[in-house]
Amino acid sequence: MTGLAARTRSGWRALIAAHRPLAVLLPASLLISWAVVLVHGDALPPPANTGLLADVLTALAGSPAWQLVWWLWLAGALVIMEPLARRYGVTDLAIVAIGAVLIVSPVSFWAFGWAGTNGPLIFVGALALWLASRYADGRGSGWWLVLCALLAGVLGVMAMLAFLLALLLLIALAVMRREGGLQRVGFAVLAVLASLVLPVLGAVLGLGAIPGTPPVPGGGPLGALRALSRLFDSIIEVGLHAVATSVTGLPNAPAYLYQPLGWVIIAGVVVAFLQARRSRPEGPLAVAVASTVLLAGPLLLLVLRLLYGEWLVIQPAGSAVLLPAFLLVGGTVIRNRASAWIVICWCGFLAVLDVILAAAGTR
Secondary structure, three states: OHHHHHHHHHHHHHHHHHOHHHHHHHHHHHHHHHHHHHHHOOOOOOOOOOEOOHHHHHHHOOOHHHHHHOHHHHHHHHHHHHHHHHHOOOOHHHHHHHHHHHHHOHHHHHHHOOOOOHHHHHHHHHHHHHHHHHHHOOOOOHHHHHHHHHHHHHHOHHHHHHHHHHHHHHHHHHHHOOOOOHHHHHHHHHHHHHOOHHHHHHHHHOOOEOOOEOOOOOOOOOHHHHHHHHHHHHHHHHOHHHHHOOOOOOOOOOHHHHHHHHHHHHHHHHHHHHOOOOOOOOHHHHHHHHHHHHHHHHHHHHHHHHHHOOOOEOOHHHHHHHHHHHHHHHHHOOOOHHHHHHHHHHHHHHHHHHHHHHHHHOO
8 A cells, every 4th residue: 555655646746747837837727717707707798709609609608607617728728838838948937937927817817707719719829839839840740730720710710810820930940940841831821721711601601790890980091091000000909919908807906917917928029039049949939929919910900801891900809819829938038937936926916816806896
């Protein structure tokens, strides 16, 4: 019995040693997400859903059972982000830091607090990056990336951004490190197109919700200048600004306490891009993420124009699909333990605050 107990302890220690960040993050994410789901009640309107599943998920959004199950998308994103982070040179403590940001981010509040499309979008963002990285390393088939893109299209046109990032990553690897080639880039282009199959079908058949609202008319420049102005605005609406400035829906939550998370996300992407080098494993990822920030908004705006015949203002919560990539590149610049602990401690404070505010809001 003693030998069995010793072997069991040894097995658990080996598991924790191999997956130390997950051993901390998964229980914490379950505790925090379930506490918020169980106590925030129906006082807050759920975010709008998009894609072919919009009506189904809107009907399920307020169901407590489905809200609890939706934590699995967060757990899946954390599980995928760990090997991704190791692949790009992120330390264990930095993995805990970026995982903590994902758990307490206001974007995650809207994504996992309701059974809507934003939770799966965050998971899809992590999965697409993982599949593209494995394909670049010669450990997977490009067809998995295409299949994932096709299935992700059921969540709406925002899923395209995950595969745009995968495409730019494979291009960056081919150019910066001479890894891959036209065949791999071709599969990524096919994945981007596959992600649009179901959104196009929905637009043609009139199924699902339109993923945005028409802009408020103003007295600005007319014609081509107005269209150009919207292209520039879309960079802000869909890029870093949308994710970093999102606020939690908890009652009486002071926005300024969550703002440092936005600074961490923005600083991580900018610094990683400035430090990008061909010789570093994270260099191509940093270039790909920075390029996606600039291209995602205008490309999405033009795609929506072609699909629905009008300019649409994108809902910022849909940019959650890019959050895993933003956090991964941010993790690559956390080089010392002190910086990681500052992020972890601040996220821990926000986690406690979330639970307290959620409980107080139901009284």
